[in-house]
Amino acid sequence: MARKGPDFATPVRRVLISLLVLVLLSAFLFWRIDGPRAERMRSAFVDRFVPGFDWALAPMTKLSNMVSSYQSYARLYDQNKELRRELQKMSAWKEAAVQLEQENAKLLAQNNVRLDPALTSVSGVVMTDSGSAFRQSVLLNVGLRDGIVDGWATMDGLGLVGRISGVGETTSRVILLTDPSSRIPVLIQPSGQHALLSGDNTPLPYLEFIESPENVRPGDRVTSSGDGGVFPPGLLVGQVALASDGRLRVRMAADYGRLEFLRVLRSHSAEQLADSGLLIPPPIPEFVGPQMPPGFTPPTKRGKARHD
Known part of the structure; x- marks a missing residue:
């Protein structure tokens, strides 16, 4: 059976992880130090290395913009749904108002119609x-x-x-x-x-x-x-x-x-009239002609007076 050589990968991995943790911890502590010298060093580090990492930050910037756009779209979608519900309610109110207006107009027209007072x-x-x-x-x-x-x-x-x-x-x-x-x-x-x-x-x-x-x-x-x-x-x-x-x-x-x-x-049926004389009285007989002088008696009345 072949004999295996010594395993160097595991110790090296452990050493590297330890060094990475140590570097990160040192950077964290350095970044948290409050002092003029530490502040100047941090500023110099940022000015030296951060502008060169724009290409690395571009995906994060794009992702952040995409997340903001999605959140804005979600808010617009919710607002659109709410506006649709409000519009539907307003349409129902409008329909009810139009029906009431039509009914009111018809009732007013019936009140203003001119008919025979007897009706x-x-x-x-x-x-x-x-x-x-x-x-x-x-x-x-x-x-x-x-x-x-x-x-x-x-x-x-x-x-x-x-x-x-x-x-x-x-x-x-x-x-x-x-x-x-x-x-x-x-x-x-x-x-x-x-x-x-x-x-x-x-x-x-x-x-x-x-x-x-x-x-x-x-x-x-x-x-x-x-x-x-x-x-x-x-x-x-x-x-x-x-x-x-x-x-x-x-x-x-x-x-x-x-x-x-x-x-x-x-409407009631008209009254049937049996005799028109009840409504139209017969004319009174009188002399027809030009105006007579005062004291003149028509011939018909003279004959009537002699007969009496």
């Missing part, structure tokens, strides 16, 4: 839109307990929307003017033409049976005529519009895209 109303909230491809209607949260009667007109803040068609205890159904079963008599101003407004499941119902179509112009005002007692007269419906197919249609004044509040008008 009173009940305001209701649109619960659901039950419209379909063959039926245009909505449900209100007012019914028999609120005194709603079938056939009454409904309006939003500005224009006519439809009529009550079906009343429950707490709800009622409104058939819109755009429904195919809707037919109402209207008056076109300023020409005074009478017509019939018919729904056809489109946002612009059409006009038919116009007395003199040549007198109707786009932009003319359309109101309810009151003929047949379907609706009270004078309710705003919309404006005349000329469609691409050449038919005269009506651009509705009511905002059908955002029906949230509706105003149900209490």
